[in-house]
Amino acid sequence: MRERWEQYVAGGQLEQFVEFAVALNSLVEHFARLRLPGLTRLCEGLENAVLPHIGDPSAHPLGPQAVASLQRQLDALFGSVSTSRNGSVPVRRQTEGVPVRDGEWVKPREVWIVSAAADDEVADGLSRQLRFFGFKITRVDWHNVPEDTELPLAVLFVPARARAEVDAEALRQIAVFRAACPASQLFYLGVAAFIEPIVALMRAGIDVAVPADEQPAMVVNRILDLIQTEEQDKYRVLVVEDSRVAATLIRRTLAEHGIDSHAIADPGTLLDTLKDYRPDLILMDMYMPRFNGVEATRVLRQMSAYHTLPIVYLSGESNIGMQVEALRLGGDQFLIKPFNPVLLAAVVKTKIARFREMQRSTQVDGLTGLLNHSAAKARLKALVEAAGYEGRFTVAMLDIDHFKSVNDTYGHPVGDQVIRGLAWLLKARLREGDLIGRYGGEEFIVALPGTDVLLAQAVFDRIRSDFAALPHTHPCGVLYATFSAGVAGYPAQDSASALTEAADQALLQAKSLGRNRVEAAPD
Numbered sequence: 001m002r003e004r005w006e007q008y009v010a011g012g013q014l015e016q017f018v019e020f021a022v023a024l025n026s027l028v029e030h031f032a033r034l035r036l037p038g039l040t041r042l043c044e045g046l047e048n049a050v051l052p053h054i055g056d057p058s059a060h061p062l063g064p065q066a067v068a069s070l071q072r073q074l075d076a077l078f079g080s081v082s083t084s085r086n087g088s089v090p091v092r093r094q095t096e097g098v099p100v101r102d103g104e105w106v107k108p109r110e111v112w113i114v115s116a117a118a119d120d121e122v123a124d125g126l127s128r129q130l131r132f133f134g135f136k137i138t139r140v141d142w143h144n145v146p147e148d149t150e151l152p153l154a155v156l157f158v159p160a161r162a163r164a165e166v167d168a169e170a171l172r173q174i175a176v177f178r179a180a181c182p183a184s185q186l187f188y189l190g191v192a193a194f195i196e197p198i199v200a201l202m203r204a205g206i207d208v209a210v211p212a213d214e215q216p217a218m219v220v221n222r223i224l225d226l227i228q229t230e231e232q233d234k235y236r237v238l239v240v241e242d243s244r245v246a247a248t249l250i251r252r253t254l255a256e257h258g259i260d261s262h263a264i265a266d267p268g269t270l271l272d273t274l275k276d277y278r279p280d281l282i283l284m285d286m287y288m289p290r291f292n293g294v295e296a297t298r299v300l301r302q303m304s305a306y307h308t309l310p311i312v313y314l315s316g317e318s319n320i321g322m323q324v325e326a327l328r329l330g331g332d333q334f335l336i337k338p339f340n341p342v343l344l345a346a347v348v349k350t351k352i353a354r355f356r357e358m359q360r361s362t363q364v365d366g367l368t369g370l371l372n373h374s375a376a377k378a379r380l381k382a383l384v385e386a387a388g389y390e391g392r393f394t395v396a397m398l399d400i401d402h403f404k405s406v407n408d409t410y411g412h413p414v415g416d417q418v419i420r421g422l423a424w425l426l427k428a429r430l431r432e433g434d435l436i437g438r439y440g441g442e443e444f445i446v447a448l449p450g451t452d453v454l455l456a457q458a459v460f461d462r463i464r465s466d467f468a469a470l471p472h473t474h475p476c477g478v479l480y481a482t483f484s485a486g487v488a489g490y491p492a493q494d495s496a497s498a499l500t501e502a503a504d505q506a507l508l509q510a511k512s513l514g515r516n517r518v519e520a521a522p523d
């Protein structure tokens, strides 16, 4: 990006500026994928300053003032990139195919809690909970950003009490933390649900403002989500375009943004290609031989599998009436050729992000944020197939003991909190790439690729004893719960269903042997 900027400054051509903007846009994407909110924000700020200059060819070459202003923002961005390099940006752990060492199962991650009073109850409670889930907590004063220490995964600001207004001094301090920890996720707890203070916090650098009416404990789940995120598949776009030149240009732009694409020239092959390629979005030309884009879209909208698949027209058609008609008949958006590459990439990415989010919401369990029963089963099948016959692989079924009596004694909401507690502990203790699903009410399924039964048993036994020591609060004090687990492995069981069945049998065995224990299925 720096190189393209320098080329523009030397040449002053609009095309060079667009190339620079495309590189900047890819960088935003890259930081967002790496979950570096501070750097993403800086990049987006620069992008906002760049965009107005793209639509106006007569503005180029830009005057010295505009160049100097962009240069300042670029310098700030480069400065932050080099600061964050020295820090401990949360790194994804590559687990597949790597022999599992015992030390890998514990994730000591640093979290700073910034609170005003030393005896703050909420901050104390959160510190305790986060420590239980394996985080290293540093309590920090509002006015002292720790220096020469490991940078944290997250910073939690806990104000003295929820107020409609966040005072200017607090905002200034948040900005200081933001600058010192560009890669960390910043949370502010207990903001009143008014738009002004939330906007002010976001401007100061807060990533997540947690409303006062949300339980502070929910923030634990959000922090756990930071370390248990699924690797996203690359976005896939199907380009339906009969002009080879246009298709090449479109695919080049998509590739520059890290988007995978496939092009077909004949819409007659559309259905077969959709089945094989499974795109997240179709970029559809309007006028092609045999059928036009609108007809092809109408056909797709009649099939339940493609009801919601985003379809964006990309066409030279400038007649507004025709465009409206094309949208009415099933398209999601209309872009005009010749296309602006930044706009094309932005439309494609935002439409795909929403589409994937919508699909995801049907796969996730609302109480725990884990995969639900059917999504976990489908994922397990895919993981077993990917592991192949050579791979080591274990499946475990876990069930909370005497859970009915927890509900009966303390009430359903407390029971829910116990279920969440186990879900969070699993998220905290298992690795990126492990499958964790809520299989039923108080039953969980876990799959550990690359792990044999012996190690899995040891891992679950440690989680079992940690869970037994985890206090769950209820209005009259705390309660403790336990779980039982059954473990089964490859190659003794050679399919997803056989693994699940054998793990279930082992779980029953653990229950009948007295509960609060982990049993392995026989080889």
Ligand SMILES: Nc1nc2c(ncn2[C@@H]2O[C@H](COP(=O)(O)OP(=O)(O)OP(=O)(O)O)[C@@H](O)[C@H]2O)c(=O)[nH]1
Residues within 6 Å of the ligand: 367, 399, 400, 401, 402, 403, 404, 405, 407, 411, 412, 413, 414, 415, 416, 419, 440, 441, 442, 511, 515
């Ligand atoms: N709070 C809460 N309870 C649930 C949920 N889903 C299922 N349950 C309850 O979980 C209990 C499961 O009890 P059982 O399967 O009889 O077994 P148990 O009491 O856990 O005993 P063992 O498994 O034999 O140790 C039932 O009372 C369900 O009503 C949920 O989402 N929240």
